[in-house]
Amino acid sequence: MDRHILFYLVGRLILVNGLSLIIPLTAGLLWGERGLLYFGPSLMAAVALSAFCLYRGRHHKRQVGAGEGAWYMVLVWLILSLLGMLPYVMAGVFTSPADAFFESVSAFTTTGTSVLSDGGAALPSSLLLWHSLMGWLGGLNFILMLVSVMPLVSGCFGLTLSVHQSVSFSPMVASMQESARKVSCIYLVITMFSVCLYWLAGLSPTAAVNQGLMTLSTSGGDSLFDFLRYDSRALEGAGALSMLLASGNFLLYWKVWERRSLKIFLHDAELRYFFIMFLSVSAVVSFHLWHYGIY
Numbered sequence: 001m002d003r004h005i006l007f008y009l010v011g012r013l014i015l016v017n018g019l020s021l022i023i024p025l026t027a028g029l030l031w032g033e034r035g036l037l038y039f040g041p042s043l044m045a046a047v048a049l050s051a052f053c054l055y056r057g058r059h060h061k062r063q064v065g066a067g068e069g070a071w072y073m074v075l076v077w078l079i080l081s082l083l084g085m086l087p088y089v090m091a092g093v094f095t096s097p098a099d100a101f102f103e104s105v106s107a108f109t110t111t112g113t114s115v116l117s118d119g120g121a122a123l124p125s126s127l128l129l130w131h132s133l134m135g136w137l138g139g140l141n142f143i144l145m146l147v148s149v150m151p152l153v154s155g156c157f158g159l160t161l162s163v164h165q166s167v168s169f170s171p172m173v174a175s176m177q178e179s180a181r182k183v184s185c186i187y188l189v190i191t192m193f194s195v196c197l198y199w200l201a202g203l204s205p206t207a208a209v210n211q212g213l214m215t216l217s218t219s220g221g222d223s224l225f226d227f228l229r230y231d232s233r234a235l236e237g238a239g240a241l242s243m244l245l246a247s248g249n250f251l252l253y254w255k256v257w258e259r260r261s262l263k264i265f266l267h268d269a270e271l272r273y274f275f276i277m278f279l280s281v282s283a284v285v286s287f288h289l290w291h292y293g294i295y
Contacts, residue, residue, distance in 0.1 A: 004060035006068045010075055011053030017080055017137055018046025021087070024133065028126030035126040038090030046083055073145060080141070081105040084134045091127060107134035110142070110219035125206065132213040139217030140187050143250055147179045182254045190245050190253075191216045197238035202230075215242045244278075 021043040028035020084104035085097070094100045099115045106113050116123070123131065195212035199205060227236055249270060256264045265271055289295045 004057045006057070006071055006075075007053045008057030008060045009068070009072050010079060011050050011057055013076060013141075014046055014053060014079060014083065015050035017083060017141075018043060018050055020133060020137060021046065021130070024087070024126040024130040027129055028124070031125050033124045033126050035124070038087045039126070039130070041090055042083070042086035045086060076141060076145065077105070077109060080108045080134075080138070084108055084130075087127060087130055091124070093123065093127065103131070104134065107131055107219070108138035108141070110135055110138045110217045112219040128210060129206075132210040135217040135219040136191070136213035137217075139219070139246075140184065143183050143187065144180045147183055147251060179251075183250045186250045186253045186257075187216065190242075194238075194242035194245070197242060198235070201234040201238040202232060203235070211239075212242070215239065216246045218243070218246050247274075
């Protein structure tokens with residue numbers, strides 16, 4: 001196994017996700033919070049660890065094997081979770097580091113559970129933004145692995161994802177970066193579209209951003225992001241449309257954009273079956289809720 005390429009990939013992952021700490025750090029300063037005290041040290045730690053990993057991986061071959069891909073998929077979530085818990089620990093939000101780690105793991109894996117009874121309503125606004133941003137980054141990282149690293153290691157487990165390949169298949173780093181770039185652009189555009197929908201539906205800009213980040217990650221689960229208390233048809237419609245877009249195939253979106261043809265949607269078998277299942281199950285659940293007088 002080539003450890004150099006593993007250090008290189010992990011170092012880039014830490015750098016990209018670590019630099020995202022600048023967003024809540026800047027927001028905290030603008031909102032008059034003490035974000036510099038807990039985001040500042042976390043940012044420096046992330047940059048230092050990234051520099052170390054990139055230095056160790058500077059002599060890597062621009063090719064990734066199945067072993068390196070498998071180890072990368074294992075290390076991603078552990079490293080991101082440790083990185084994400086640092087602002088919580090620095091801010092003293094939780095009484096135990098284990099709680100901070102749990103909250104970080106939940107966000108980055110887009111699980112949606114929380115040890116906070118109020119879903120984070122008592123958190124400073126900058127920490128709440130970091131919580132939403134971690135979920136957003138977790139969803140993006142999962143999609144990036146799905147289109148770049150997952151096909152590489154799938155043959156090792158007897159799985160086939162989108163194309164047939166052997167265990168010896170080793171993609172070039174450049175091709176992995178190209179797939180990641182396409183998916184990231186689509187992910188960002190849909191996020192911005194979702195945020196605009198929530199803002200037009202009546203949410204404040206800050207709430208719209210938090211809601212958009214959480215929706216695109218498809219994590220959900222936090223009571224703080226529940227629509228029930230708003231009783232707004234416009235907001236529910238914006239959420240439904242955003243969730244449908246977030247659950248689609250991002251590479252299909254890119255294909256439609258490149259070819260400028262909506263016919264690709266109509267001819268995609270995966271999308272057709274998805275909508276059949278979605279409409280069928282939604283009809284059953286809706287009828288059940290209406291029949292028992294819940295809605």
